[in-house]
Amino acid sequence: MLPSLQLxxxxxxxLYRQLYEQLRSLIQSGLIQRGERxxxxxxxxxxxxxxxxxxxxxxxxxxxxxxxxGHVGRGSxxxxxxxxxxxxxxxxxxxxxxxxxxxxxxxxxxISFASSRPDEALFPLSEFRACCEEVISADGLSTILQLGSPxxxxxxxxxxxxxxxxxxxxxxxxxxxxxxxCQQALDLLARVLIRPGDPVVVEDPVYPGLRDLxxxxxxxxxxxxxxxxxxxxxxLERLLEAEHPRLLVVSPNFQNPTGATMPLEARERLxxxxxxxxxLVVENDIYGALRYEGEPLASLKHLDPAGEVIFLxxxxxxxxxGLRVGWVIGPPALMARLKEAKQxxxxxxxxxxxxxxxxxxxxxxxxxxxxxxxxxxxxxxxxVLAACREHLPEGSxxxxxxxxxxxxxxxxxxxxxxxxxxxxxxxxxxxxPGKYFAVGRAxxxxxxxxxxxxxxxxxxxxxxxxxxxxxxxxxxxxxxRLAEPARALV
Amino acid sequence: MLPSLQLxxxxxxxLYRQLYEQLRSLIQSGLIQRGERxxxxxxxxxxxxxxxxxxxxxxxxxxxxxxxxGHVGRGSxxxxxxxxxxxxxxxxxxxxxxxxxxxxxxxxxxISFASSRPDEALFPLSEFRACCEEVISADGLSTILQLGSPxxxxxxxxxxxxxxxxxxxxxxxxxxxxxxxCQQALDLLARVLIRPGDPVVVEDPVYPGLRDLxxxxxxxxxxxxxxxxxxxxxxLERLLEAEHPRLLVVSPNFQNPTGATMPLEARERLxxxxxxxxxLVVENDIYGALRYEGEPLASLKHLDPAGEVIFLxxxxxxxxxGLRVGWVIGPPALMARLKEAKQxxxxxxxxxxxxxxxxxxxxxxxxxxxxxxxxxxxxxxxxVLAACREHLPEGSxxxxxxxxxxxxxxxxxxxxxxxxxxxxxxxxxxxxPGKYFAVGRAxxxxxxxxxxxxxxxxxxxxxxxxxxxxxxxxxxxxxxRLAEPARALV
Numbered sequence: 001m002l003p004s005l006q007l008x009x010x011x012x013x014x015l016y017r018q019l020y021e022q023l024r025s026l027i028q029s030g031l032i033q034r035g036e037r038x039x040x041x042x043x044x045x046x047x048x049x050x051x052x053x054x055x056x057x058x059x060x061x062x063x064x065x066x067x068x069x070g071h072v073g074r075g076s077x078x079x080x081x082x083x084x085x086x087x088x089x090x091x092x093x094x095x096x097x098x099x100x101x102x103x104x105x106x107x108x109x110x111i112s113f114a115s116s117r118p119d120e121a122l123f124p125l126s127e128f129r130a131c132c133e134e135v136i137s138a139d140g141l142s143t144i145l146q147l148g149s150p151x152x153x154x155x156x157x158x159x160x161x162x163x164x165x166x167x168x169x170x171x172x173x174x175x176x177x178x179x180x181x182c183q184q185a186l187d188l189l190a191r192v193l194i195r196p197g198d199p200v201v202v203e204d205p206v207y208p209g210l211r212d213l214x215x216x217x218x219x220x221x222x223x224x225x226x227x228x229x230x231x232x233x234x235x236l237e238r239l240l241e242a243e244h245p246r247l248l249v250v251s252p253n254f255q256n257p258t259g260a261t262m263p264l265e266a267r268e269r270l271x272x273x274x275x276x277x278x279x280l281v282v283e284n285d286i287y288g289a290l291r292y293e294g295e296p297l298a299s300l301k302h303l304d305p306a307g308e309v310i311f312l313x314x315x316x317x318x319x320x321x322g323l324r325v326g327w328v329i330g331p332p333a334l335m336a337r338l339k340e341a342k343q344x345x346x347x348x349x350x351x352x353x354x355x356x357x358x359x360x361x362x363x364x365x366x367x368x369x370x371x372x373x374x375x376x377x378x379x380x381x382x383x384v385l386a387a388c389r390e391h392l393p394e395g396s397x398x399x400x401x402x403x404x405x406x407x408x409x410x411x412x413x414x415x416x417x418x419x420x421x422x423x424x425x426x427x428x429x430x431x432x433p434g435k436y437f438a439v440g441r442a443x444x445x446x447x448x449x450x451x452x453x454x455x456x457x458x459x460x461x462x463x464x465x466x467x468x469x470x471x472x473x474x475x476x477x478x479x480x481r482l483a484e485p486a487r488a489l490v
Numbered sequence: 491m492l493p494s495l496q497l498x499x500x501x502x503x504x505l506y507r508q509l510y511e512q513l514r515s516l517i518q519s520g521l522i523q524r525g526e527r528x529x530x531x532x533x534x535x536x537x538x539x540x541x542x543x544x545x546x547x548x549x550x551x552x553x554x555x556x557x558x559x560g561h562v563g564r565g566s567x568x569x570x571x572x573x574x575x576x577x578x579x580x581x582x583x584x585x586x587x588x589x590x591x592x593x594x595x596x597x598x599x600x601i602s603f604a605s606s607r608p609d610e611a612l613f614p615l616s617e618f619r620a621c622c623e624e625v626i627s628a629d630g631l632s633t634i635l636q637l638g639s640p641x642x643x644x645x646x647x648x649x650x651x652x653x654x655x656x657x658x659x660x661x662x663x664x665x666x667x668x669x670x671x672c673q674q675a676l677d678l679l680a681r682v683l684i685r686p687g688d689p690v691v692v693e694d695p696v697y698p699g700l701r702d703l704x705x706x707x708x709x710x711x712x713x714x715x716x717x718x719x720x721x722x723x724x725x726l727e728r729l730l731e732a733e734h735p736r737l738l739v740v741s742p743n744f745q746n747p748t749g750a751t752m753p754l755e756a757r758e759r760l761x762x763x764x765x766x767x768x769x770l771v772v773e774n775d776i777y778g779a780l781r782y783e784g785e786p787l788a789s790l791k792h793l794d795p796a797g798e799v800i801f802l803x804x805x806x807x808x809x810x811x812g813l814r815v816g817w818v819i820g821p822p823a824l825m826a827r828l829k830e831a832k833q834x835x836x837x838x839x840x841x842x843x844x845x846x847x848x849x850x851x852x853x854x855x856x857x858x859x860x861x862x863x864x865x866x867x868x869x870x871x872x873x874v875l876a877a878c879r880e881h882l883p884e885g886s887x888x889x890x891x892x893x894x895x896x897x898x899x900x901x902x903x904x905x906x907x908x909x910x911x912x913x914x915x916x917x918x919x920x921x922x923p924g925k926y927f928a929v930g931r932a933x934x935x936x937x938x939x940x941x942x943x944x945x946x947x948x949x950x951x952x953x954x955x956x957x958x959x960x961x962x963x964x965x966x967x968x969x970x971r972l973a974e975p976a977r978a979l980v
Contacts, residue, residue: 028765028795065762120592120632128635129626136619142610143617145810180670180814180836187835192707213834216681264906268511272555295502303511305518320635330723344703345677350840351812435895 007048007328015050016057023058027067027078038068040077047052055411082089093302106430111462113431115205116405116450122376123319124369131359135352140141150337150343152178152327153354159362160313164329168302169285169311175335177342178350180324182286182314183209186249188345189282189310189328190217192337199245201279203231203448205437207256210249210284219247223439226255228399230262233269241275250280252300254404257437261402264297271304279320286326288315289370289424290452291403292378301329317405318370323353383456384449384463391467393474398449405452408434410445412468415476417447423469429462497538505540506547508975513548517557517568528558528566532713566887583918596920601952603921606697606746606895606940610864613809614859614867621849625842634841640833642668642817643826643844649852650803657965658735659775659801665825667832670839671697672776672816674802677886678835679737679772680707689735691769693721695898695927695936697746700739700774709737712930716745720752723759730767738769744777744894747927747938751892753835754787758865761794776804777814778859780942791819800824805847807895808860813843867893873946874939881957883964888939891972895942898924900935901960907937912961919952 026032038044040057045052048050059076061067062068070076106112135144144153151157157176164170179185194200202210204223214221222230222239230252231352239245250270252262262270274281283300301309306324314326327339341346384407388398395412411417418433432444451459497508516522528534531549535542549566553557560566596602600871622958625634634643641647647666655661669675676699684690686708692700694713694820704711714721720742729735740751740760752760764771773790790801804816818828850856874897878888885902901907908923941949 025795117637120636123632123635125631125635128631132622132626136622141615141618142613143812145613145615145812146610147605147607147806147811180840182836184836209834209837213931216831216834305515316637321637322633322635322838324836324838324840342675342697344706345813345835346674347699348812348814350670350814350843352846353840353842356842402554 003279005048006042007050009085013432016054016061018046019050019055019058020061024061024065024067027062032078033380036078037074038078040075072422082232083417106425106428110425110428110430111454111458111465113429113449113451113454113462115247115453116448117321117453118317118319118373118405119376119453119455121455124365124372127360127365127369128320128356131356131363131365134359135355146357148348150339150348150350152176152349153351153358155362156325156354157327159358160327161329163361164311164313167299169299169313170301170329171307171331173332174307174329175332176327176329177335177338178349178354179326179328179342180346181316181321182312182326183213183288184314184324184342184345184349185314185326185328186210186284187213188338188341190214190219190454191332191341191345193280194219195248198247199243200247200249201236201239201243201245202249202439203251203255203258204439204441205257205434206439207251208436210437211437214249221439223441225441226258226260226317228260229266230255230260231270233266233426234271237273240273240279244277245279247282249282250283250300251284251287252297252431253285254290254401254406254443256287256404257406257432258408259406259409261297264280264303267297267300267303271300271309275306281309282312283309284312286312286317287404288313290374290377292374292381292392294402307331315361315366316365318373323350323357325349325353325357326454374403377405377452379453379456380454380459381407383459384451387463387467388449388462389465393467393471396470405450407449407451409447409449410443411447412447412474415470415473416444418444420469420473423473424466427465427469429465495538497540501591504623504674505662506544506551509538509540509545509552514555514557517552522568524568526568527564527874528568530565540745541619543794545862552718561755589710596915596918598795600915600918600920601944601948601955603939603941603944603952606938607811607943607945608807608809608863609866609943609945611945614855614862617850617855617906618810618836619848621846621853621855622851627844634845638699638838638841640667640829640838642666642839643841643848645739646815646844646848647817649848650817651819653851654803657789659682659789660791660819661797661821663822664797664827665822666817666819667828668839669818669827669832670814670836671806671811672774672802673703674832674835674839675802675804675816675818676700676739676772676774677703678828678831680704681831681835682824683737683770684709688737689733690737690739691726691729691733691735692739692790692929693741693748694929695747695924695933696932697741697930698926699930703929704739707974711929713931715931716748716750718750719756721749721760723756723763726760727763730763730769734767735769737772738764739772739774741774741777742787742792743775744780744891744896746894747895747896747922747924748776749889749891749894749899750898754793755942757787757790757793757852761790761799762956765796771799773799774802776802776807777894778803780864780867780895782864782871787899805851805856808856808863809846812841813847815839815843816845863895867942868897870941870944870949872948874941877950877953877957878939882963883957886960895940897939897941899937899939900938902964903935905960905963906934908934910959910963913963914956917955917959919955921956 005022007015008227041052041055045055052446067078067079068076161170161176189211194217199217200219200221201222201224203226224236224239252267274298281300285299301311308331310330312328393412396409398407398409401407418435421433424430432448434443495512497505531542531545535545553560557571558566558571592745651660651666680703684707688709689712690704690709691712691714693716712733714726716727742757744751771790775789791801798821800820883902888897888899891897908925911923914920922938924933
């Protein structure tokens, strides 16, 4: 009747207590059910080779817990334990999951255009090792390993603020907060600035991690459609006037996923619109350093007469995104609130990585690495654009980025990039369909090609495979249309 | 009239545009004010050595922006720019700040009992360096530096889950999520489980970082008073029955700030209460490994028949809190939601530190270090308890922890630990007064002595100084009371 009981006479826990605990667990887990009769104490003592008093003591504890009840002449019956094993409705307690990214279904031989991240084959490992060695052999190591400041590692903060002043990305009086990557910078801004129901304008299509975090924060997200020159400003203007959003988040350089860059005039006009509407502008510039051709353009932060743009940067697109270090630069009143939110979130960003990145940047190794990354990025960008020209079916359109990691492709109707993905994956190539980036408008034919992680020959190979699949499908669909019988005229 | 205009003929930006931009900036920043007359185009052209058409083009742009208006025969007058420089009410936009911790006001010579963190003098630096060397010279370095999984570095996750199974801190089917320290584990739980207004029960007094994050998440916090044996269970029972809280967060081992540890019976009773109330239990065990005397007690997770307790751990109290690595173990449905929240928060925890901690733990260096920390911790605990006996004024009470980092002192009335702090700081010693830990009940006489960061002789010296101050104040107050004139009898 009783499932296996295992008592250990050598344990420090007395036998009566071991027995009590095991019986209690069996009752509470439902393995002994309500209404069942327990063996008589004498009987159980015999089975287990125990003194009868030991069993009685265990039963008394169970009775005092309300788990069993003794009935004179009939024995002890299980009273409790009728509740199911899990009294917590886990699925209900936890929120519904956000729409996640599709799991990459490729083997190691596949060609993945799915991730907007740097190529680990280009990681400057010997420079990284040298920076690590400097940090771990330096006198200040204990300080780095001790609890630090929510605002970040002081030498890195000073370095970043100094660089930002040189580049026009900080104003006098601005402060900087180091975050665990740019994702956390956006998250902290949402925490400090957004209340449920607050309208927030983002680009459409947009990086899903941005969309999902603001949605989870309760923001009412509105998308400004992104054209070749960034957000379409006439739509943005209407949105700002009609909705009075609290925040406007934009990536003027090499936007993810479109690769679009705002020209100088568009930046100025956007600032004027934002200024009139009294909306806070967040400038996400994580791709800014990855310009492969053309001249750098002044940031919104630089152009903003009031200097109130909130500027976000990160090391993650240059190298080592597995080390989570990003930053926010902005007016001190806001930065003070971000520091508090940062402290509540995770006390501060990991200091080993901050110290390593500080050495990497301050020593000039970052700049030298960026030079190499830009040379290689230009080759990859040229390869993806040429491959699109050569292989994509007629009627396809794609953006012409001057940097960054992404090209946005629009296939001719009626192709659906989401429907075609499984076919592409079977052929060893993947990408992210447009729907993963959508805010308010569906573009079934759109897809993102993240090209920066692949060498040119793999890019050509991958786009050729995709082009073949897309052309085949287009041919099939058109043949099917032609083959449709003409409608009867009645 | 005009502040310095600086035009650069060699710039790629045309001169008319440079002029336009600078004038616009001056107007928008208020340096040229509404109603001011701009110089005539001919006049300004002459001053700046420009063609008059260049100035006219700039003025036309300003006019099209609505910033100036030309009046025939009178010149151009500033129209815009009347809004104040900052159109954003920063202080209103950002939330009111949470009650922060007092800034430590001590110099490097001071004795600080204010921070519950490990002593950096005990950090095993050579072991740390060896772990770093192993990580940066290993083959898998690129993978560690590349973007990773929201759930954490796979080898560390497997290690932690394996250890937790051995220790009884994980159940079959449980999953683990690596977080940026225990603070983020609590924060992610608040995000996934708490909606504004949800009741949450915590210990009172409690670690302020826990209180503040749940408050910021909108929880309705209720405190279960902590006695020598942890939360007072009769109060907890009433709270659970009356308020139906969603979460109960407890630290059964060496609670911060009191140092209290729940005996086995109290743990079992707490679980029964939680079970009946259907409340989720979060067990924060970050001090659990720091037991200096007595036998380890089974965790709530271990004792829980349903195995639904959510278990939190961290490396931060053993060593290297500047590296932010903690973890949560719990039922898989909840862990799936935590991974999503983690991804929205910061993608994943820094992988360099995860890899280093994995080496540190898996190689046995962590266990060896904990042995040393416990020996030293025992000396420091003995020193602080002896110093309290020797130096604190009569009528003082303090807890008798068997581990951890904190002793909770209650001074005799009418002493106020907050009022006395500045005096202590002037004498070179600080601590945190009880009010920083309060949830619902004020204990003006209470203070936390965090002893783990100081060698025994500094502990004795510091407590002696505090005792002197407290005794003096008590003498002064009593003398003043005695000196009060007797009331007139009327």
